[in-house]
Amino acid sequence: MKKIFWPLQENVISSNERKKLSNFILNTKRFTQFTEVDKFEKAYSKWQKCKYSIYVNSGSSANLLIVQSAKEIYNWKDGDEIIVPSLTWTTTVTPVIQSNLKPVFVDCNLKDFSFDYEDLKKKISNKTKAIFVAHIIGFPSDISKIKKIIKNKKIIILEDSCESQGAKINQTKVGNFGIASSFSFYWGHHLTTIEGGMVTTNDEKFYNLCLLKRSHGLARELPKKLHNNIKRKYANIDFKFLFLSSGFNLRNTEIGAYLGRFQLPKVNKWIKIRNRNYRQFIEICSKYKKHLLINDKKGISSFVLPFVFKNKKLKIKFQRVLNNSGIENRPLIAGNLLEQPFLKNYKKKYKLKNANFIHNNSMYIGNNQFVNSKKILKLKKILQSFFNEKN
Numbered sequence: 001m002k003k004i005f006w007p008l009q010e011n012v013i014s015s016n017e018r019k020k021l022s023n024f025i026l027n028t029k030r031f032t033q034f035t036e037v038d039k040f041e042k043a044y045s046k047w048q049k050c051k052y053s054i055y056v057n058s059g060s061s062a063n064l065l066i067v068q069s070a071k072e073i074y075n076w077k078d079g080d081e082i083i084v085p086s087l088t089w090t091t092t093v094t095p096v097i098q099s100n101l102k103p104v105f106v107d108c109n110l111k112d113f114s115f116d117y118e119d120l121k122k123k124i125s126n127k128t129k130a131i132f133v134a135h136i137i138g139f140p141s142d143i144s145k146i147k148k149i150i151k152n153k154k155i156i157i158l159e160d161s162c163e164s165q166g167a168k169i170n171q172t173k174v175g176n177f178g179i180a181s182s183f184s185f186y187w188g189h190h191l192t193t194i195e196g197g198m199v200t201t202n203d204e205k206f207y208n209l210c211l212l213k214r215s216h217g218l219a220r221e222l223p224k225k226l227h228n229n230i231k232r233k234y235a236n237i238d239f240k241f242l243f244l245s246s247g248f249n250l251r252n253t254e255i256g257a258y259l260g261r262f263q264l265p266k267v268n269k270w271i272k273i274r275n276r277n278y279r280q281f282i283e284i285c286s287k288y289k290k291h292l293l294i295n296d297k298k299g300i301s302s303f304v305l306p307f308v309f310k311n312k313k314l315k316i317k318f319q320r321v322l323n324n325s326g327i328e329n330r331p332l333i334a335g336n337l338l339e340q341p342f343l344k345n346y347k348k349k350y351k352l353k354n355a356n357f358i359h360n361n362s363m364y365i366g367n368n369q370f371v372n373s374k375k376i377l378k379l380k381k382i383l384q385s386f387f388n389e390k391n
């Protein structure tokens, strides 16, 4: 069969955007975080329907900022437990470990790829401080189930929406259900600023702490209305170099923010295209229910096109077909995270049946605004020939 050009992502920055970027670079007097970042954050808050957005240099940095800020605000102690998914990108979990908190892994479910909600119930202890929910490959997690489980407990929800920008639960965008949420603007995501990410929150105190920690802990990063009081309180330290909190440098550039501002108005259209592709994909795969799990959910903002095979050998065989056809593919995120060498010390304590199943039996191919009906039709033919050969 003739090879298809179907990479995970294509040339997402249009020539028009490149021209605008070039002009911006030629004319701007400022490249580090400044007014473009501010404008992008305001536009993002409007789009996300949240109060505050903090632009950072990656989705991973957004997660780090969230965990570090939550630890400080809620006065968590080293060793306090944070519930994390076993099926997610590594950097949902690593900030928890890097912050001296204890990750408690919960198995995934095979419907929306979020927590196995029964396992979640079992993993909550009196040391649990937060649940870090990850909305996986565009599927909104079942927040109402999670909220029911933690009802009357002092446990907060943090959201990782890096793969699910624009996914909704009853018309509310994911990222608005906990104290804060992360988003990623890496190349393959719904919107790109080349590298980049966002923390969103509706909590002013949390927002202010994120502003500090994003930028070394510097007091001058806080909203202007707070400056005079702080200056009075710390009159013996030059306000320009006054550090109120332990911080990082997680800032991004004016160039990324400028690009983000041009990408943002297009994202709804792109999500529509991704979801249209997903519907067609599901329709085709539904013919092979004998071999494939069919994952669909209301409110999806499709990230990729996932194949979950009932039989591992068949998956390996199909992966070969995809490779030979020129269709780039990846494991379904990092598979069972506990199989990853860096987590080997945690592995012994866990039996994660569904995450293991996903680890062995699944993979995904790209979905984005460049995937069209022609490509989906080719995929249909590939699947037809693959399963007919088999049957």
Ligand SMILES: Cc1ncc(COP(=O)(O)O)c(C=O)c1O
Residues within 6 Å of the ligand: 058, 059, 060, 061, 063, 088, 089, 091, 092, 134, 160, 162, 163, 184, 185, 186, 196, 197
């Ligand atoms: C669920 C999840 N969280 C966090 C990240 C990290 O984002 P970034 O690559 O921008 O650091 C990713 C990246 O794809 C992700 O899929």
